[in-house]
Amino acid sequence: MFTVTIAVLLAAAGQTPPVAASVRLIPEFSAKEFREPDAALWPAYFWLWNAPLDAAVLRAQLQDMASHDARSVCMLPMPHGFRPDSTNNSLDPDYLTPEYFARVREVVDEAARLGMTWWMYDEGGWPSGQALGKVVEGHPELTRRTITREPIATDKPYVVPADALAAVVDGAEPKVIPPGGTWTPSAPGETASVYRATAGRAVDLLNPAATARFVELTHDGYAHALGEHIGKTVRFSFTDEPVAGMPQAPKSVPWFPGLEQRYQDRCGRAFLSDLPRLFSEASTTIPVDTARARVALYDEVTQRFADSYFERLKDWDREHGMASAGHLGGEDETFGAVKHGFGHLLRQLRQFDVPGVDLIWRQLFPGRENQSNFPIAAASAAHQNGTRFAFSESFCVYGNGLTPAQMKWLVDYQYIRGINLLVVGCYPLSTQDHHMTGERPHFGAMNPLWDHLTGFHGYVARLGYALSVGRPMVRTALYYPARDLWAWGLSATDAADSYEAVGHELMARQCPYDLIDDDTLSAAKVDGASLAAGAMRYDTLVCEDVKWMHPDARRRVEEYVAAGGRVLCVGHGPGADGVAAEMRPAPTAIGSAVEIAQRATQLVTITPSNRDLRVAARETDNERIVLLFNVGSGAYSGSIQAMAASVSELNLMTGGATRLEVVDGRVAVQLDPGETRAFIFSAQPAAEARSPLIARDAVTIDPAEIRAVAGRQTVVGEHDFENTKRTFENVPFSQSSVWKSWLTEDYSGEVDYQFVLNVPEEWAGAALQLETGPIEYAATVYVDGKKAGYVLWAPWQVTLPPCVAGPHTITLCVANTLANELTSERVTQAWAQKSGPGWPSPYHKRAIEFERESRGGGIAGPIRVTRMTTP
Numbered sequence: 001m002f003t004v005t006i007a008v009l010l011a012a013a014g015q016t017p018p019v020a021a022s023v024r025l026i027p028e029f030s031a032k033e034f035r036e037p038d039a040a041l042w043p044a045y046f047w048l049w050n051a052p053l054d055a056a057v058l059r060a061q062l063q064d065m066a067s068h069d070a071r072s073v074c075m076l077p078m079p080h081g082f083r084p085d086s087t088n089n090s091l092d093p094d095y096l097t098p099e100y101f102a103r104v105r106e107v108v109d110e111a112a113r114l115g116m117t118w119w120m121y122d123e124g125g126w127p128s129g130q131a132l133g134k135v136v137e138g139h140p141e142l143t144r145r146t147i148t149r150e151p152i153a154t155d156k157p158y159v160v161p162a163d164a165l166a167a168v169v170d171g172a173e174p175k176v177i178p179p180g181g182t183w184t185p186s187a188p189g190e191t192a193s194v195y196r197a198t199a200g201r202a203v204d205l206l207n208p209a210a211t212a213r214f215v216e217l218t219h220d221g222y223a224h225a226l227g228e229h230i231g232k233t234v235r236f237s238f239t240d241e242p243v244a245g246m247p248q249a250p251k252s253v254p255w256f257p258g259l260e261q262r263y264q265d266r267c268g269r270a271f272l273s274d275l276p277r278l279f280s281e282a283s284t285t286i287p288v289d290t291a292r293a294r295v296a297l298y299d300e301v302t303q304r305f306a307d308s309y310f311e312r313l314k315d316w317d318r319e320h321g322m323a324s325a326g327h328l329g330g331e332d333e334t335f336g337a338v339k340h341g342f343g344h345l346l347r348q349l350r351q352f353d354v355p356g357v358d359l360i361w362r363q364l365f366p367g368r369e370n371q372s373n374f375p376i377a378a379a380s381a382a383h384q385n386g387t388r389f390a391f392s393e394s395f396c397v398y399g400n401g402l403t404p405a406q407m408k409w410l411v412d413y414q415y416i417r418g419i420n421l422l423v424v425g426c427y428p429l430s431t432q433d434h435h436m437t438g439e440r441p442h443f444g445a446m447n448p449l450w451d452h453l454t455g456f457h458g459y460v461a462r463l464g465y466a467l468s469v470g471r472p473m474v475r476t477a478l479y480y481p482a483r484d485l486w487a488w489g490l491s492a493t494d495a496a497d498s499y500e501a502v503g504h505e506l507m508a509r510q511c512p513y514d515l516i517d518d519d520t521l522s523a524a525k526v527d528g529a530s531l532a533a534g535a536m537r538y539d540t541l542v543c544e545d546v547k548w549m550h551p552d553a554r555r556r557v558e559e560y561v562a563a564g565g566r567v568l569c570v571g572h573g574p575g576a577d578g579v580a581a582e583m584r585p586a587p588t589a590i591g592s593a594v595e596i597a598q599r600a601t602q603l604v605t606i607t608p609s610n611r612d613l614r615v616a617a618r619e620t621d622n623e624r625i626v627l628l629f630n631v632g633s634g635a636y637s638g639s640i641q642a643m644a645a646s647v648s649e650l651n652l653m654t655g656g657a658t659r660l661e662v663v664d665g666r667v668a669v670q671l672d673p674g675e676t677r678a679f680i681f682s683a684q685p686a687a688e689a690r691s692p693l694i695a696r697d698a699v700t701i702d703p704a705e706i707r708a709v710a711g712r713q714t715v716v717g718e719h720d721f722e723n724t725k726r727t728f729e730n731v732p733f734s735q736s737s738v739w740k741s742w743l744t745e746d747y748s749g750e751v752d753y754q755f756v757l758n759v760p761e762e763w764a765g766a767a768l769q770l771e772t773g774p775i776e777y778a779a780t781v782y783v784d785g786k787k788a789g790y791v792l793w794a795p796w797q798v799t800l801p802p803c804v805a806g807p808h809t810i811t812l813c814v815a816n817t818l819a820n821e822l823t824s825e826r827v828t829q830a831w832a833q834k835s836g837p838g839w840p841s842p843y844h845k846r847a848i849e850f851e852r853e854s855r856g857g858g859i860a861g862p863i864r865v866t867r868m869t870t871p
Contacts, residue, residue, distance in 0.1 A: 018318040022235050023353050023387045029469045029623050029680065031688040035655030037465040039117040040235060040389075043422045043457050044072030045443060046396070050089040051430035053103045058429070059110050061444070065427065066114040068450065069457040073111060074119035074238055074423050075104070081132050082125030088434060088838030095124040095132055096217060101225035108226050112233040119236045119325070119423065122218050122313075127241040127329065129309065131217040135203045135210055142213060144204040144245045146252040149193045149279050157184040160194060165255075166272045167194045176272045195275050197255045205244045206256045206301065208308040219316055231321025236354060238423070239313055240393075241329035243341030244305040247297055250279050254301050262304075267296035282338075282489025288578045291487035295548060295577075298486040302343035310351030317353065325354035327393060332363045332374040334496045337485045344482050346517045349381035354389045354421065359410065361397040361846055366409045366674065367633070373503045377480075379418020380514035383472050386535030389421045396425035399847035400441045401819030401854025403777040404449065404456050405674065405793035411460055412676045416616045416629045417512070418472065420464040432720045434838030437831065440847045441818075446721035448714055448749050448815040452778035455653060455790030462652045466627065466678050470620035475601045477516040477531065477538040478503060479574070483548035487578065498544035498570045498593060505597030506542070508611040510604055513542070518550035526556070529564045540566045540600050543587075547575030554583075561585050568596040604628075605641040607666070612636070624681045625650075630671035639666040644681035648689040652678055653790070654799075657689040672794050693767055693868035699757075701863040706755045708736035713749035714818060716827045721818075723749075739776075739816065739857030747857060748821035753812045757803075757865060764805040767868040771797040773860030775814060782811040799868070816857035823852050 022040065045065060065073060078087065079095035093099035111118050124132035136142050152158050152167065160167040162179045169175040169183060169192040177183050183192050204210050219237070223230050245254035253275070263271040269292075277293040280286055310324075317324040328348055330340030342348050349355040355378040364371050378390040392414045395402060411422065427443045428435060444450055484495035506513050516524075516533055525532040529539060541560065543549075549557075554576040561567050566588045573583035573590070589599050603615050604626060612632025618625045624643045630636050642665050648657045657680070660667055671677060680686065711726035726749070728736070736742050736751065743751075759768075770781060772791060779791040781798050789798035791812075800810075821827060831840060 019353060019387065020231070020235070020318065020321055020323040023323040023389055025386065025388050025471060026469060028620050029625065031657065031686065034462055034465050034650065037461040039071040039115055040421065041464040041468070042069055042071035042461040043424045044074045044117065044119050045070050045427035046393075046423060046425040047073050047075045048078050048426050048428040048439070049075055049091055050078035050087075050428060050435060050438070051432070052090060052092040053100075055103065055106055058103070058107050061427070061429065062107060062110050062114065062116070064444065066116055069454045069461075071115065071457075071461075072117040072119065074121055075107070076121050076426075077124045079124045079132055083842075085837050086842045087438070088836075096134065096221060101221055104222070105225045108229050108233060112229055116233065117236075118229070118234045119238045120219075120222055120234050120322070121238045121240065123240060127243050128239040128326070129205050129211070129214055129242040130203050131214055134217050135213045136201070139213065140199060142204055142207060142210040143199045144202045144206075145197045145199055145255045146245055147195050147197050147255045147275070148252055149195055149275070152183065152192045152194055155185055157182050158192070163196060165195045165197055166275075167192050168272060168275050170276055174273045174276050176270070193276070195272075202243075204256065205242055205309045206254065206304045208312060211309050211312045215312065215316055219313075223320060234322065236323050236325045237313065237317050239324070239326035241327065241358070242309060243329065244301070244309070244343070246301060246338075246341055246343050247278065247294065249294075250281050253278050253297065256304065259300065263296060263300050266300050267292070269293065269296065282487070283491045284488050286488075291548075291578055294489075295483050295486045298343055302347050305343060306347050306351050310348055314351055314353060323353035325352055325356055325391060327356035327358045327378070329358070331357055331377060332372055334500060335485060335490055337482055338489050344517070345377050346381060346480055346482070346515060347519060349378055350385060352381065353385070353387055354391055355381040356391040356393060357414075357419070359392055359394040359414065362850065364410055364413055366406055370504050371413075372500075373417060373507060375414040375417040375419050376503070376513065377515055379472075380516070383418065383474060383514050383536050384516075384520055384534035388468050390419050391421035391423060392419045393423045393425065395441060396439055397843045397847055398441060399819065399850035400447065400822055401817050401851040402441050403817060403854060404453065405777065407456060408459065408793050409674050411463065412629045412674070413631065415463050415467055416614045416627060416676070418467075418616065420468040422460055422464070434834070434836070434840065436716060436721060437838075437840035437844040439841060439843050445723065446714060447818055448712070449778050449817060452780050452790055452792065452813075452815055455792055458655075459652050462650070462655055463627075463676070463678070466625050466650060466652070467616060467618060469625060470618045470623070471535070473603060473617035473619050473624065474512050474514050474536065475538055475603070476506060476511055476513040476540040476542060477533065477536075478506065478513045479521070479541070479543045479546060479549070480515040480517040481544060481546045481548070482517055483550060484546050487548045494545045495547070501593035502542055502544050502570060502596060505593050506600055507614055509597050509600065510602050510606060510613060510615040511597065511600045512603055512616055514538070516541070518553040521556055522550060522552040524556055526560045526563045526565065529566070531560050531565055540568065542596060542600065543567065543569045543574045544593075545571045547580055548578055549574040549576050551576045558583055558585065561587060566599075568599050570596055604643070606638060607640075608638050610636055610638070613671070622682060625678065626681065627676060627678045628669065628671060629676040630673055633673050635673060636669070636671040639668050640679075641665065642667050642681065644683055646683065646685040647679055647681050648686050650678040650680055652676070657686055658692045659685060659689045660692065674794065691870040694871055695769070696867045696869050698864050698866040701755050701757070701865070703733040703861055706733035706753055706863065707731060708733070708751050709754050711749055711751040713747060715748075715821055716830070733861065737858050737860060743857070745855055746820050746824035746826070748816060748818050750813055750815045753814065753859065755810055755863070757808045757810050759803045759805050759808060761805045763803070763867050765802045767802060768800040769797055769866045769868050770800055770810070771795070771864045771866065772812070773862065775859045776856035777816055777854070779812045779814045779859065782813070784808050785811070800865075812859065814859050817851075817854050819851035819854040820857065823848060823855060
């Protein structure tokens with residue numbers, strides 16, 4: 001069906017060994033692997049080792065995660081030396097000691113026995129690259145260097161100090177005076193400054209020797225301790241928010257030995273002569289030469305960061321049969337490239353085998369308009385690298401009011417943009433004393449939702465499998481305006497605003513896209529109307545309002561247009577290095593963001609059209625897998641174009657598949673707000689797909705027959721969270737369905753509701769669908785004491801197993817969140833009296849604000865059971 005095979009794509013991307021087998025593209029969809037995905041696809045919890053490492057406790061917690069189908073884990077060491085005043089951890093044995101590594105070995109042995117995947121986190125706390133200060137300990141030569149400027153305040157001859165880089169006389173043609181030289185003002189008002197490279201205390205990740213020292217202390221230590229588990233149970237490394245020195249005009253400029261020559265080789269300009277320009281504040285009004293100097297410096301420093309740090313970690317991982325993973329800090333902001341310590345989003349992410357992003361403190365949240373598309377950056381790097389996975393570290397500092405429906409929405413939002421692995425924060429080793437206020441949400445026994453999240457974990461795993469099979473169906477590339485950001489800094493609003501606007505419009509028109517930058521665009525191959533960029537082939541290139549595209553990249557754009565390729569531009573053709581020269585030949589179309597998006601290739605045809613639907617798709621040599629996500633607040637009813645003769649729907653909760661009818665080349669689709677549905681199109685019907693079930697008859701349970709009978713309450717004790725069993729005297733549903741008026745608004749925990757379902761003879765052996773009204777916020781359903789399924793989000797329904805005729809006890813165990821207890825007046829007053837290191841956590845204030853929004857609890861009716869049969 002499809003002409004470009006997986007093998008061809010792998011060869012095009014150069015992704016043959018030594019890339020770890022676990023991250024190579026897989027060619028075919030497997031119904032068996034969809035039902036039970038590989039352990040790597042199930043969520044990995046950040047396991048915060050913030051307390052003494054008791055072996056029995058560690059094994060018990062690992063088993064707890066595995067028993068809840070959290071089949072991957074990412075242990076995050078939290079030593080006392082990491083923010084001792086604000087987090088006050090008590091990891092013992094201490095980080096990177098022989099005893100510490102021995103304990104890690106014991107636990108990884110247990111993870112291997114449980115069939116789990118282990119992510120090897122590479123730092124004690126964060127950001128990565130420091131080994132908790134041990135990299136620079138005794139090695140001052142590995143500390144970060146920056147250039148500072150000091151005006152020379154004299155009208156007399158000035159001898160340039162020996163420890164300076166140089167003095168530079170200001171002017172249209174700056175004059176450089178080397179150390180030992182003398183400057184004498186030649187005219188009244190002539191000014192000069194002396195520039196020094198000074199050492200700080202932070203590690204210099206522009207220095208490959210610092211990376212080598214970091215790897216020796218961390219990666220090599222783990223490899224020695226974990227032996228045969230490396231590359232098997234231990235499949236991924238995780239580097240977290242590493243920071244390099246980036247330009248901070250007018251305060252400082254980064255420096256490393258050899259920068260002067262590398263800068264000149266890159267741009268043909270003398271570095272020392274450009275120092276006055278490099279210390280100029282960025283704006284759209286600075287001279288072109290000044291902007292070009294800024295671009296050249298960023299270009300050199302970001303490439304040095306990629307080469308000196310990220311590439312060396314990747315090489316180590318591949319040599320050990322592992323895949324390198326990680327994310328940057330501040331990648332959610334378009335201006336992050338000039339505000340944070342990475343400089344170039346795609347250049348760094350491309351160095352990962354598993355590029356990632358960080359979703360923290362509600363950067364995304366249901367109900368907001370025009371939210372960022374930043375997860376696309378990690379997915380783009382993976383797509384163009386020809387590797388299988390991109391991941392998200394999600395939910396840290398979202399607070400313990402985060403509900404399963406919100407978690408699902410946030411996962412769907414990111415996965416529809418190309419993410420397919422999940423690391424979740426956080427599962428703490430200890431919540432004792434001040435750790436109760438620690439980075440939330442907490443997951444584990446203290447969280448009333450924990451026993452219900454098994455269903456969420458399975459959903460995430462199957463969603464990730466569906467979106468990691470074959471190759472991505474992305475036909476459009478959107479230019480990433482790194483050089484405009486470098487040239488004009490925070491003033492580059494034309495580029496940033498149009499970049500974001502076009503991205504929103506493309507997604508609203510069901511046109512998924514990748515990002516493409518100057519590096520990839522310059523190296524791309526034009527093949528008729530296709531643009532081959534790494535492992536990807538695009539039929540449309542979109543350029544926002546940019547003026548600083550690299551000349552080589554612009555020449556490739558012109559070559560692509562000349563060959564018949566589609567190039568769509570906002571406002572004008574792309575300028576190169578600040579020169580707005582007219583493109584020859586002209587772009588295919590020029591217009592507004594809305595007009596341009598309308599010309600891009602829509603991946604699926606949706607009737608009627610709807611701007612709230614988002615689409616993602618993968619293709620194998622035999623199938624196409626399409627997912628639709630309703631990001632809006634209203635339900636959708638319509639149809640989509642059938643991509644093949646046969647179509648089935650994949651059940652992301654259970655792992656099953658249902659055959660669907662194709663009528664006049666279209667498939668009917670209904671989507672509730674926040675709902676995601678997955679379809680697989682193929683030439684032949686899938687053998688494992690079942691006929692659809694249709695509703696025959698139903699019974700609505702009399703509310704008088706439903707009783708609250710038991711529960712479990714979670715409270716903040718004197719030193720830790722405490723779970724207390726509750727017994728209720730068959731409280732009627734009319735009284736117990738809303739917890740606020742029954743158990744008080746501060747109740748956090750679970751309540752068991754029971755009723756008897758009398759299954760008539762004609763229902764015996766049929767599938768039964770149980771449906772409720774909205775639940776705050778999760779429920780697990782039991783039939784005669786046996787778990788039948790989970791009800792975690794709308795539509796609030798679950799399919800029960802076939803039952804014999806007669807009475808059956810149905811139990812709905814309903815849970816709310818920990819937020820009610822955490823925001824209670826009792827806890828607020830008690831914690832206000834606490835003081836000392838770690839009281840409260842540095843993230844507590846923000847989390848508690850979020851938690852005040854999730855103080856619900858209960859279940860709404862009616863509760864209905866429907867007999868479902870095949871047509």
